[in-house]
Amino acid sequence: MIQKASPRNIKNAASILKKGGVVGMPTETVYGLAANAFDRRAVAKVFKLKGRPGSDPLIVHISDHAQLEDVADLSQLTAFEYQELLLLIKNFWPGPLTLVLPKLKQVPGVVTSGLKTVAVRMPKHNVARSLIRAAGVPLAAPSANRFQSMSPTTARAVEKELGQNLLILDGGPCRVGVESTVLHLGREVVILRPGGVSRENIEKVLNRKIPVIKAKQ
Numbered sequence: 001m002i003q004k005a006s007p008r009n010i011k012n013a014a015s016i017l018k019k020g021g022v023v024g025m026p027t028e029t030v031y032g033l034a035a036n037a038f039d040r041r042a043v044a045k046v047f048k049l050k051g052r053p054g055s056d057p058l059i060v061h062i063s064d065h066a067q068l069e070d071v072a073d074l075s076q077l078t079a080f081e082y083q084e085l086l087l088l089i090k091n092f093w094p095g096p097l098t099l100v101l102p103k104l105k106q107v108p109g110v111v112t113s114g115l116k117t118v119a120v121r122m123p124k125h126n127v128a129r130s131l132i133r134a135a136g137v138p139l140a141a142p143s144a145n146r147f148q149s150m151s152p153t154t155a156r157a158v159e160k161e162l163g164q165n166l167l168i169l170d171g172g173p174c175r176v177g178v179e180s181t182v183l184h185l186g187r188e189v190v191i192l193r194p195g196g197v198s199r200e201n202i203e204k205v206l207n208r209k210i211p212v213i214k215a216k217q
Contacts, residue, residue, distance in 0.1 A: 002155045005127040005169040013169055014134035022046055024144045024158045025131050026171030027123040029096045029180050029196055030151040031158045032061070032141030033166075034131070037071065040108045043140050047110075049162060052147040057113040058140040059098050059180070060120050063132035065089065071118050071138055076102040081186055084206055088185070091205045094124040096180040096196025111140050121180055127171035143179065144168075153177050183210075 003009040005026065013023045017035065020042045025034045033049060035042035037060045047054060060071050068074070068089075077085060088099060103118035112118050120138075123129060132139050143151035144158040152158045155170035181195035183202065191199055191212040203210050 001164055001166065002159055002168045002170050005130075005171045007130075009169060010127065010130050010134055013131055013167055014136075016167060017042070017131075017135040017137075017139070020045075022049060022166065023131075024155065024162070024166055024168030025128050025139075025141065026155070026169060026174065027061070027125045027128045027141075028175045029123070029178060030153055030174055031144040031155065031168070032128070032139075033144040033158075033162070034061070034139040034141040036135065037111055037138040037140040038106060038108065040110050043108060043110050046140060046142065049166075050142065050145070050147050052142065054110065055113050056147075057115060057119060058111050058142050059182075060107070060111065060118055061128060061132060061139045061141050062120060062122050063129045063138075064122070065093075067132075067138050068120060068122075071104055071107050072101040072120055073104045074101070077186065084189070085185055087205050088183070088202070089122075091201075092197055093122040094129065095122070096124070096176050096178075097121065097202075098180045098182045098193075098195075100182060100184040100186075100192065102186070117184070119182060125171060125175075127169055131169065151179060 098121040153174040182193035
């Protein structure tokens with residue numbers, strides 16, 4: 001069920017999330033399938049709807065900088081690593097960059113596939129951030145499609161893929177249209193998935209070469 005992303009409908013979608021449900025939300029990259037990141041059962045519904053294996057971690061979406069400390073254990077970063085984090089946040093958040101950081105215990109293992117890290121992004125899309133604020137919690141939100149299908153960039157594509165029983169907030173076509181870049185930050189800094197932020201721009205901000213490797217997160 002597609003609904004215009006009006007304040008009333010965003011509030012309704014947030015109510016569904018608070019009750020352990022799942023909704024479709026727009027971001028600037030692709031449409032996401034969102035659930036309360038702290039609700040194990042809700043996150044399990046995301047995996048089931050997508051047909052996604054539990055070994056494939058999810059990205060947690062936040063609405064502001066304060067929420068980063070609700071999911072990531074920044075105390076595990078060295079002073080140098082923390083300064084690099086601040087540089088990346090200053091230059092690329094909100095936007096299509098996902099940062100993989102040490103996770104806090106309150107983030108369920110189902111979100112991170114049992115890893116000690118959590119992937120976090122602050123989307124630039126106003127509807128996504130409004131929904132996160134209305135829900136009052138970070139949202140675990142992979143792309144809103146069946147596992148290994150093409151990531152959707154319109155609300156209609158989400159409905160076609162996942163059915164009409166899912167509430168989908170229509171925020172228009174996605175501006176970026178490709179998934180976020182995923183960057184592991186810490187002792188080892190590597191790009192795990194190329195995406196909406198180029199390797200060259202990241203290297204320019206950090207003033208060093210950053211390798212690219214293939215990984216699930």
